[in-house]
Amino acid sequence: MRAIKYRELKRLYEGMGAEAACRHLLEALTSQGGKAPALRPEDFSIRELAEVCMGDAWVKSLDPRRSENVMHVRESDGVDSTAFSNITGQIVYSKILQAYQNPAFWASQIVETIPTRLSGERIPGMTQLKDEVDEVHEAMPYPRRGFGEDYIDTPATVKRGEIVPVTKEAVFFDRTGLILQRASAVGEVLGLNKEKRVLDVILGITNNYKWLGTDYNTYYASGSNWINQFTEELVDWTDIDAAEKLFTAMVDPHTGEPISINYADAALVVMPDKRHTARQILNATELRTTTESSAYQRVGPNTLTAYYLIDNTALAKARLVSGASLEAAAAAKYWFFGNFRKAFAYMENWPITVTQAPTNAEAEFERDIVAQYKASERGVAAVMDPRWVVRSTGAGS
DSSP: OOOOOHHHHHHHHHHHOHHHHHHHHHHHTSOBTTBOOSOOGGGOOHHHHHHHHTOHHHHHHTSTTOOSOHHHHHTSTTOOHHHHHHHHHHHHHHHHHHHHTOTTOOHHHHSEEEEOSSSSOEEEEEOOOOSOOOOOOTTOOOOOOOOOEEEEEOOOOEEEEEEEEEEHHHHHTTOHHHHHHHHHHHHHHHHHHHHHHHHHHHHTSSOOEEETTEEEOSOOSSSSSOOOEEOOOSOSHHHHHHHHHHHHHOBOTTTOOBOOOOGGGOEEEEOGGGHHHHHHHHHOSEEEEEOTTOSOEEEEEOOSOOOEEEOOOHHHHHHHHHHSOOOHHHHTTOEEEEOHHHHEEEEEEEEEEEEEOOTTOHHHHHHOEEEEEEEEEEEEEEESOGGGEEEEOOOOO
């Protein structure tokens, strides 16, 4: 454990004020510019922090074997419950955030996060103009052209949260590690819950695309609106080429113009069973194509763009098995390709937020909880435009 100068920390709190001091502490607990944070939650001792902020007498009063008057201890000089609660809250928040932002939760990171103050909203848009520009003759007025109506309805947001309690036993016995474990577990479960909800939308398990008042599935293998599902199993570069051709065939529903996707922004998502296949396809140094007559081979460099590959997808495969009722062998062949940030979004009322309970709360008297922190987030995953991602079931023709 690093040498934390708790009395200096308390003086900093008193000198800078609660808000500035807590912000300064959070910065020290957060990595800056890729550098390791100056402090870690594990560097702190909850008991030593309590001794400085609340006083030795207060900490000793937590021992049930002592008979001193608790009210007398609370009213004694040097007791600063607010400082103790706020500083501890920053330590707990840092640990919750660390677990919540687990890099393994890739789905939550590749979709657009859109802040909103509404629980379900209609996002308006204006249809693009068709390329029907008439010639304007000399001295004649320019024609006027209006925009058509276009909108999508997003689903209602949902709030989820957990509470991290700090008991008197945790302070007295200095169970800092236990408190941090609880905080990490809260961040982990909230992050995992969000990841599953985002995954279900990306995978097509949850279909919540509502365009111009009509509900649609995310993926279609046939139909008049868009076709973004096919059956090619990922074997070689020709299968990715087939996915690209689906984008070529899709058009803007209003103008009839082809959708222009920048493949440099595209990602390839495969199940763990296809991890090495995908890496070999993308990292191959050359391509060999045999002609129909097999008289010769055409050899050239790998022409595939360096797509962003996502293959740490064990959770995605598990969701396909449990949520889409697929056999594991069938789920293993699913793969996805496209611009996920344009196709999907997380409508967020508020990000992961930690709120501390007021001191001297009822729980302190009834259950010996000296501080407690509530972590919550509210949002919903939504389909913004399914034409930007294609899905293959890998089932073959």
